[in-house]
Amino acid sequence: MKKLYIGVDLGGTNVRSGLIDEEGTILAKDKRKSLPKISAEAPLNQIVDSINAVVASGGVGFGDIIRIGIGTPGPLSAKEGTILNAGNLPHWKNFPLAAKVRERVGVDVYIQNDANVYALGEWWKGAGRGYDNFFAMTLGTGIGGGAICGGKLLTGFNDNASEVGHMSIDRNGIQCWCGQKGCLELYSSATGLVRITNEALINSHVHSTLTEYRGRGDELNSQIIFEAASNGDEFAIEMFDTCGYILGLGIVNVLNILNFQRVAIGGGLADAGDLIFAPAKRALEERGFNTFNSEVSIVRGELPGNAAILGAAKMVIDMEVIN
């Protein structure tokens, strides 16, 4: 019988779990609400229930599970298994997540930054297969990043590496909550796209179906802008172009530091396809260092919904080597 692991992906909206064997086959899956705003216990219960669900539907027992890996928003301490102070998990200040889950299920639990396990998953089974120097980004409410350098996950000294959303690409840009100005996620996340669109709508010369949202910015979202762009609205297309081009500038910056061969982009905004990928590739072509970027490709993540649970499992599978 193959060795079995569980990978969990804790997000602000959903928690997903997978029962996964050492070769990366997903034998059972579960998805349910994560409920992080309700209490400290609520998301913990959801995680435990989700783990129970894949064990049950996989027809196995907890004695068959070697280890559990959880990808969660950070900042966190992977070494301590503790969530430090994540914006999306308001009831979990210095919360010992790994110990709490271990207590409830009786299996060893390890945690890691969600974007890092996303990168591990895409590297293992998706867009990063075969690339020992690989970067992955998720474009959602914010921007997450994860790096594989020389065939190993880059974690940094306290598991906070690859925070590419807070790379400034405009030192005089608008203030970010992180302390920096002009951070990439202010422009190239779903939130950033909405922000720059609202800002541009102030100009009364704009012709667009989106002008109906002028002064009602709270009602605008990235899906609405996407639909307008898909219907040929030039203004909406231009907003995606700005968002994607700046994404490409961020990629050039990370490329010059990490010298990767391939970057995979996932998260909700990646569904916009060439509306965002074409300008990102144009930025790489126009602004990249020639000798570096000749072999670099920007591609879409291949495992939406599965990358993070696969990566969380991969993290605890690779511990075999250490133990």
Next chain:
Amino acid sequence: MKKLYIGVDLGGTNVRSGLIDEEGTILAKDKRKSLPKISAEAPLNQIVDSINAVVASGGVGFGDIIRIGIGTPGPLSAKEGTILNAGNLPHWKNFPLAAKVRERVGVDVYIQNDANVYALGEWWKGAGRGYDNFFAMTLGTGIGGGAICGGKLLTGFNDNASEVGHMSIDRNGIQCWCGQKGCLELYSSATGLVRITNEALINSHVHSTLTEYRGRGDELNSQIIFEAASNGDEFAIEMFDTCGYILGLGIVNVLNILNFQRVAIGGGLADAGDLIFAPAKRALEERGFNTFNSEVSIVRGELPGNAAILGAAKMVIDMEVIN
């Protein structure tokens, strides 16, 4: 008898060599002009003569030398031992440096980016000792960078990692020769300091001893600006402040990607001390991510003149493990 290695540091002006034992003791040193503008043969001869000099003055023979490491400007292929196309080495397009030197001295030769071996040297014997996640930068004509991640040199997929001089911190900034706009080295290198000073001198309201260089920008250099600042010239101090603050913004960006514990700054401009370190530290404090930077220090390199030769030797010492 201890095992012996030679570390070579090829710069645009000088070539330095050191006869170094496995513990990092420098037993003999040589420094001479590198002559890269004259011909392809000239700098090669200087390297070989410099290597011969440390062998002779160390009282050993080539049979005693296990390997030679050379740090050189890139881009290069460490794997092939070839200089690809370095701005400072105009006669060396696709030049097989490692093979050429090996042919002349009969010892195995390996090459690596100069800023990478600088970082290795500071990590081994200088400001980075004991920090498994460490970054080093050299501020000269340009800006070089080198990273130790999890106790290993970060090289990337073709040895072009850590090109921090070409990280953009201003997407709408001035055009850099690399293709990008607003690159860090346009502001925070010695050349960058002179550039922003000349630019500021255009303003006729400037009061400074440096106004005599207005319209004679070619005669200005970083040493002159340093002397003015040291003599209390407020304008010159402000120029260093801008240069150092932007350096700090660049450090924040790299920190958010690599999550290092310490960064060491070397190169000529580091001699300006607090004129440049104080504003860099202020930028880290004002713009850094709180949870990340609490344990991060910005320090001066400790091994001027020796870091790169030590690092070049360390690179070939560590090959013992591989062979």
